[in-house]
Amino acid sequence: MRDKFLETELLIIGSGISGLTAAILGAQYGFKIVIINRSPSLEESNTWYAQGGIVYRGQNDSAKILARDIYLVGDRIGNIENINILAKEGPKIVKNFLIEKLKIPFSKDTGKLHFSLEGGHSKKRIIHVADETGKFIEKFLLKELKKYPNVKILTNHTAIDLITPSHHSPQTRFIYRPLEVIGAYVLDNNLRKVKTILAQRTILATGGAAWLFLYTTNPEGARGDGIAMASRAGARIVNLEFIQFHPTCFCQKDAPCFLISEAVRGEGAILLNEFGKPFTKKYSSQKELAPRDEICRAMYREMIERKVENFFLDLSPIKKSGLCLKERFPFIYQQCLKYGIDIEKDLIPVIPAAHYTCGGIWVNSEGKTTIENLYAIGEVACTGIHGANRLASTSLLEGLVWGKRCIENIKRQKKYEDLKKFQIPTWFDTGIETPDDVLLRQDWLTIRTTMWNYLGVARSQKRLERAKEDLIYLENRIEKFYKETKITDNLIGLRNGVRVARMVAQSVFQNKKSRGCHYRLD
Ligand code: SIN
Numbered sequence: 108m109r110d111k112f113l114e115t116e117l118l119i120i121g122s123g124i125s126g127l128t129a130a131i132l133g134a135q136y137g138f139k140i141v142i143i144n145r146s147p148s149l150e151e152s153n154t155w156y157a158q159g160g161i162v163y164r165g166q167n168d169s170a171k172i173l174a175r176d177i178y179l180v181g182d183r184i185g186n187i188e189n190i191n192i193l194a195k196e197g198p199k200i201v202k203n204f205l206i207e208k209l210k211i212p213f214s215k216d217t218g219k220l221h222f223s224l225e226g227g228h229s230k231k232r233i234i235h236v237a238d239e240t241g242k243f244i245e246k247f248l249l250k251e252l253k254k255y256p257n258v259k260i261l262t263n264h265t266a267i268d269l270i271t272p273s274h275h276s277p278q279t280r281f282i283y284r285p286l287e288v289i290g291a292y293v294l295d296n297n298l299r300k301v302k303t304i305l306a307q308r309t310i311l312a313t314g315g316a317a318w319l320f321l322y323t324t325n326p327e328g329a330r331g332d333g334i335a336m337a338s339r340a341g342a343r344i345v346n347l348e349f350i351q352f353h354p355t356c357f358c359q360k361d362a363p364c365f366l367i368s369e370a371v372r373g374e375g376a377i378l379l380n381e382f383g384k385p386f387t388k389k390y391s392s393q394k395e396l397a398p399r400d401e402i403c404r405a406m407y408r409e410m411i412e413r414k415v416e417n418f419f420l421d422l423s424p425i426k427k428s429g430l431c432l433k434e435r436f437p438f439i440y441q442q443c444l445k446y447g448i449d450i451e452k453d454l455i456p457v458i459p460a461a462h463y464t465c466g467g468i469w470v471n472s473e474g475k476t477t478i479e480n481l482y483a484i485g486e487v488a489c490t491g492i493h494g495a496n497r498l499a500s501t502s503l504l505e506g507l508v509w510g511k512r513c514i515e516n517i518k519r520q521k522k523y524e525d526l527k528k529f530q531i532p533t534w535f536d537t538g539i540e541t542p543d544d545v546l547l548r549q550d551w552l553t554i555r556t557t558m559w560n561y562l563g564v565a566r567s568q569k570r571l572e573r574a575k576e577d578l579i580y581l582e583n584r585i586e587k588f589y590k591e592t593k594i595t596d597n598l599i600g601l602r603n604g605v606r607v608a609r610m611v612a613q614s615v616f617q618n619k620k621s622r623g624c625h626y627r628l629d
Pocket of ligand 1 (some may be wrong): 156157159160366367368369370498499500532542
């Protein structure tokens, strides 16, 4: 197998809102950029599936009020400096970049932007494109990106590992330099060939790890690739115990799990128990619009008390208010209809599901990690903004703001290395065996059920001990399997997934205090 070398100024791994924003702004500054996505399409990202919207500035709203909402929902442990940056700069970038430059057709009401409400917000401030906000943002960003000839797009390419001279150079003297990243080994899934991409700066924008749970709103790409690669390279990873669960994920036998946006409750839908009775009032005065962690805990208690299997969303109050459900929620309407639920008259069966990784690779206010020339933006990163629980519709905003801030930082960097001097060798594949799909499938199932059953909405010492031991054992077995087997995208993901699962278990184990979405029964 022959390797191929590529050299660039900027390597961006991942193409959701943060990666594409960084790519567009970087391209405008004239950087030579390579952007990769492991899927056949650059569109595939968590951003694509975002329904609810993006935080803007509502009526009688201010940066201060938004910052307070973010901090309170994060259970008062968020990073105040970064929260203030987001609250101040976010709405300006939404206006200048998304609304005015890209002209994203955000939904309007009598000619003015329509603001919706979601849990934990004290103001109506979320703008949206019906219930397909992420799709539109992604499409418009991609359309813009394709205007720049200095951006090379590589789809169907999976990053395997970050390249650090201290690990990968045959010259031992580089061990004594500070930890630095100079690109990545990347598997071309079409040619089944590993490329060595050398880059002055590398940006991880690979999304989170919520797909590691059996029930999730996330696509299969959210398997923790970026977190695993950064941790192998030696980066600092924080707050992984704070996995946010979304209260309303479609739940019906023989149907896939998919998100039912919180905007549905924002417009007036109510949650019902198995007897068709509302129950959220018992747990929070904010009822349906309490922060997600509180609603999920309420659902968990109901489930345990009476062995309830799922809940229901009743959209009839929205209909009564005069809003046309098919127009406001066209995606949810169509998706539910596919599985025999007509939201105009039926209740939607729902359960909580893993939704967002609040922790991740530690970064500063400009997306810099603890490793030289390695940046992380979007869900893969931890800016500390979300503290112990994320405020709805702030994730697209964070991706946008940190995508921009990270490029501004990179623009100020003057140091350019001769990357050839590191003599990075071509990828050496130790594996000769053909991957056995049955083994891979079973390992994934074990990881995902372990995460769901032992590290889900409610955690206990006994469950954690089991999870930790099982995942450590599995990680060792998968590492061995990885070394013996020919590399594929699925195998790369499995190795990353089990590592991140074990790291989540470790963080959960270490944090004895219930906070936000980390809830310990003991
Ligand atoms: C939703 O539409 O409910 C998801 C929004 C978010 O996670 O921010």
